[in-house]
Amino acid sequence: MTTFLLIPGLISDGHVWTATRAALEAGGQRPALADVTTQGDIPEMARDLLAAHEGPLVPVGHSMGGRVAMEMARIAPDRIAGLALLNTGIHAARPGEAEKREAMIALSAREGMEALAERWLPGMMAEGRAPDPEVLSGLQAMVRRMTPEIHARQMRALLARPDAAATIGDFAGPMLLVVGRQDQWSPIAQHEEIAALCPQAELRIIEEAGHFAPVEQPRATAGVIADWAAGLPQAATGKEPAMSQGDRIPDTPLFDRRRANAGYELNKMAMGLSTPEGRAAFLADEGAYLDRFVLSPEQRAAVLARDWAEMVRLGGNLFYILKISAVDPTPIREIGAAQAGMELQEFLDTRLGKVTNG
Secondary structure (H helix, E strand, O other): EEEEEOOOOOOOOOHHHHHHHHHHHOOOOOEEEOOOOOOOOOOHHHHHHHEEEEEEOOEEEEOHHHHHHHHHHOOHHHHHOOEEEEOOOOOOOOOOOOHHHHHHHHHHHOOOOHHHHHHHHHOOOOOOOOHHHHHHHHHHHHHHOOOOHHHHHHHHHHHHHOHHHHHHHHOOOOOEEEEEOOOOOHHHHHHHHHHHHHEEEEEEEEOOOOOOHHHHHHHHHHHHHHHHHHHOOOOOOOOOOOOOOOHHOOHHHOOOOHHHHHHHHHHHHHHHHOOOOHHHHHOOOOHHHOOOOOOOOHHHHHHOHHHHHHHHHHOOHHHHHHHHHHHOOOOOOHHHHHHHHHHHHHHHHHHOOOOOOO
């Protein structure tokens, strides 16, 4: 059975996941809490969690925990049945970040965790609204349970974090992105960057929440995660049951869940050409029309080049991408050959019975 591994962020613990854990359990899922307080860097955290938890995993990572989850997917993609990333980002440390983090490390070492909580937590809450006293009290107690040593170790792990922007696009499994509308630290734009690299990702925004969305709006956040989890494949591998050979059409690419997820925006773009307005916009400026959709660079290039085989490889479905040929006429036999994964002449000879001589 798949384990939903709940990974806390910086100087955080299971308090962040109280509502989420209950919602997953109520939905028949198996959640487990990760410990990332002892390791020296993000890759070590990822390796330790992979070793500590057997079988298929769905890492659910908050903030720093999201970066650990992405590193797990990089190291062992075959074990990752899905990723849920909350209030996080993908880029390596930015200029000027080290000085700010070292100043906070010095504060906790000099004045203790209570002083750190007072300085750090307000900026983590929803911008523009007064923090709920009960929510703030719970977070302050959580920070006090940590130590300056844990804080320093995790802060320096974040400074040395891998550049996930270079690798996250390789993950083709189900993905959920969750962000608070008023998150000042990991804003919506950072999650849109991830979505642009991972077309299968589902982006959900939690209203009236900041960086600690799972605690600030526990019911809404837990509900989003539980609903997404309920829609994942239930097999022990975390994947759809494999088709038998007898269920397959020989030599035809299978338009399965993975391909459908990867090609969602591509096929959505093509369906937009069903309307006169969509066709007119496409004919007027193809690039501007494509900008309306979250296409990968490869998908965009394939459309512009009318590379049908590449569109199919990237998740295009004949029913949808055929709409492009209505605007920019292309013989249906060329698209059929691409959908079958064959060269045109081979397709004509073997599928249409038009054997040519010489």
